[in-house]
Amino acid sequence: MIKTIAVAMGGYSSEVDISLKSGEVVYKHLSANPKFKVYRAHILKSKWFVKADSEEEFLIDKSNFSVEIEDELIRFDCVFNTIHGTPGEDGLFQGYLQTLQIPQTACDYYQAALTFNKRDCISVLKAHGIQTAKNVYVNKGDDVDPQAIVDHVGLPCFVKANRAGSSYGISKVKHKDDMLSALKHSFKEDDEVIIESFLDGREMSVGVINIDGKIQALPVTEIISENEFFDFEAKYLGKSQEITPADLSTEQTEEVQNLAVKIFKLLKLKGLTRSEFIFHNNQPHFLECNACPGLTEASILPQQAKAAGISLQHLFTSAVDVALKNFES
Known part of the structure; x- marks a missing residue:
């Protein structure tokens, strides 16, 4: 039986354009599979709609996530979630779909909220002995003592919006x-900030996926930024090298892959994920986990899938199959 799939893309954050690009790639490859009828679902602040190939827009009924196109009422068997940021990466969209009993490809709502919240995610993983940077938490409106922060984390350090992606904030x-101006910059994205010590070392990214009934770590990517760090320009405007597979020893590769799988299992993740690490003092230190990673053909996880010999059609089809199987079981 042909399954009707909505590729959800867009979102309400600064990452909307990146998500739309990811969604278009997923739509293209899933549409090539004859067992699916695929639609592009734009989830935007202003409106939710399905975009037809003619570019005509058909509004989604939010009460049941259905859409009427040319007098045909369309209900979806599964949603492929490519929304970066809120509401598709922080659990809101997942909770909405779960209420409607519509399966989706990313992790469940609580796990999404946890991974999207850098501070909470790090706190959970540190309890399991996973190494991270030293950190300080600041909320908007707090009295801030820059000297006390520097005394704890040292210089240089990173000031990050707690719930944001793509290196915004x-x-x-x-x-x-410069501490107060950096905090002001981060507060444009979120009212919570995490300040982390600088970890001197090589940055690695590891995709972990559910595919063909098993959890699998993908080949490791080393990220070498031309800028001060892996910022927006480095991620999306070609200001970095992304080397897949990374030039690591067999032991280092297995160590960071096993750690990424451990995190995937500890956090009870699903679907397609990517975790970031710094090899500091020859030990992988966890930075963050992305439960809805970029899926353009130039994005890191698709690069890793290619290196593993997994086509994008297979990767995306398997994500839908896993979501449907989990829902039915």
Whole structure:
């Protein structure tokens, strides 16, 4: 039986355009599979709609996530979630779909909220002995003592919006006097901030996926930024090298892959994920986990899938199959 799939894309955050690009790639490859009838579902602040190939827009009924196209009422068997940021990466969209009993490809709502919240995610993983940077938490409106922060995390350090992606709201601070302006920059994205010590070392990204009934770590990618760090320009405007597979020893590769799988299992994740690490003092230190990673053909996880010999059609089809199987079981 042909399954009707909505590829959800867009979102309400600064990452909307990146998500739309990811969604278009998923739509293209899933549409090539004859067992699916695929639609593009744009989830935007202003409106939710399905975009037809003619570019005509058909409004989604939010009461049941259905759409009427040319007098045909369309209900979806599964949603492929490519929304970066809120509401598709922080659990809101997942909770909505779960209420409607519509399966979706990303992790469940609580796990999504946890991974999207850098501070909470790090706190959970540290309890399991996973190494991270030293950190300080600041909320909007708090009295801030830059000297006390520097005394704890040192310089340079990173000031990050707690719940944001694509390196929005992040600064590398080298001088104490720049701390307050960096916080102001982060507060444009979120009212919670995490300040982390600088970890000197090589940055690695590891995709972990559910595919063909098993959890699998993908080949490791080393990220070498031309800028101060892996910022928006480095991620999306070609200001970095992404080397897949990374030039690591067999032991280092297995260590960071096993750690990424451990995190996947500890956090009870599903679907397609990517975790970031710094090899500091020859030990992988966890940075963050992305439960709805970029899926353009140039994005890191698709690069890793290609290196593993997994086509994008197979990767995306398997994500839908896993979501449907989990829902039915």
